[in-house]
Amino acid sequence: MSTATLTTPGDVEITAPDITALGPDATRALIETTVDRARARYAAGVVVETAGSPDGLRRLLTELGFRRDASRGDAVYLRDLTLAADGTSTRVLDNPALASLGGHHARFAERRGEVVRYQADVSPWAGFPDEPTAADWHDAAALLGSGAHLGVSAAAELPEGWVELEGFSGVQLTGEAVEGRQDPEAVALTPDDVPEILDLVERAKPGPYLARTIELGRYVGFRDGGRLIALAGERLHPPGWTEISAVCTDDEHRGRGLATRLVLDVVHGIRQRGDLPMLHAAGGNTPAIRLYEHLGFTHRARPATRFVRVP
Template sequence: MRVLHTPEEVAAANPDPLVRWAAQSLLPGGGGAAWAHGGAVAVHAPALNRHDRLVLAGPPDDIAALLDAHHRPGLSPLVTTETADALPQYPAHGTFGWMERAGTLAAPDGVRWLREDEWDDVESLLRKASPQSYVWPHERGPRRWAGIHVGDALVAVAAEAWSAPGIGFLAGVATHPDHRGRGLSTRICAYVVGALLAEHGECALMVDRANAPAIRVYERLGFTYRSVTALK
């Protein structure tokens, strides 16, 4: 078992986008740590995506060795669901979707990045459209918000949050209830995803596995779905 010190070392040990995304914790001030064993990698990412995570990828037997060495109470280990099924000694806590894509995507018209003095409008929209949103303005995580206006009213938003070198991350997608069914979610996601692909080369997001409409939107934008499980 060896220690990995940089995101580049993590990527060289295992190129899975999930662990490369978590490896942002190895940047200065991130407070993270990473290890490799055989063909597997484990990245401890404190406070990433609102959880103290241990993100793992690789062959199940090698992952099991990393879990035995580095799992502790309070961590939230993430593995693909296929891997979780091969690790019955670690019960599942929950399952959700991880979606990813590379390449390029043209930016639609009528969307722009919002100024920080407009973030209060984002919060007001989220309280109406998505009160259980995982991402909120003025909290740790989101770096910028994009918005669509109808007249002077902000009616759709999406955020860049928790992006890593080489992998942009989309979050906080919401559309005002009175403006749904008009393709606004697709437009605003296309805008943010296009920008993240241009800047990072790849883009990812997390989605509730039961949210079929959102998954369809992301699939139309070129994302592929993988099932990910959080272990106890």
């Protein structure tokens, strides 16, 4: 074995000695069931350590779409679940909250059945199955509470009492070609800065920002005369990606390119970690979308997300 880590955030591990004792048919069934459940939860992948296992297990894994991952060890096999239909590693972006809460942000997760949400003072995002069952709708209502908003897939059939919300359209953009640039004047923000951040967010209204949102990633800003006047940072973190969020500038300081500089600084930090940047924008926020397009972000075609209200 090499010294590489066997799993990364979002991976599901199957231990080979446990499954080989089951017999060929049961082993295949367990692996296939694990892959299906991991895919439904938008996991990054399924990992199997095969050291000491018979060759038949490795042949079975190869047949089921696993490939040896030498970066993790000579006997490690991986089934990559991040790949979209076109072969790009964007599948986790179809349900980024679910992917984040099952991986890098698992410490912020509150779960009931297959429904998961961020802790209430961290983020309003929740992860919900693409093909929900009656139990999933019940669990969502219990976990989120009456009146909460929830993003669901376009094909989901709403139960009685659930109301679809109008005017909540949005776009998702990815920045595979955006390299970023570190800005020497950008100031790293800490929990001590949260009162100022909340004040700026209230004035500029980039979207929800809560008392502990700053714990989700790196946030930076610009100050003028000691006063925070611009902000940007990291929010959702599905495997291989990081979302740029809370991009805003005080009205009195717009037109100076501050948002552009902060976005590029955040992108630089994301790329230095080996991740790719992505972001969401309200469908009607044309100025922001044009800015992101100018920086090299591109629209990602995906099924529309509908927002509904818990009865």
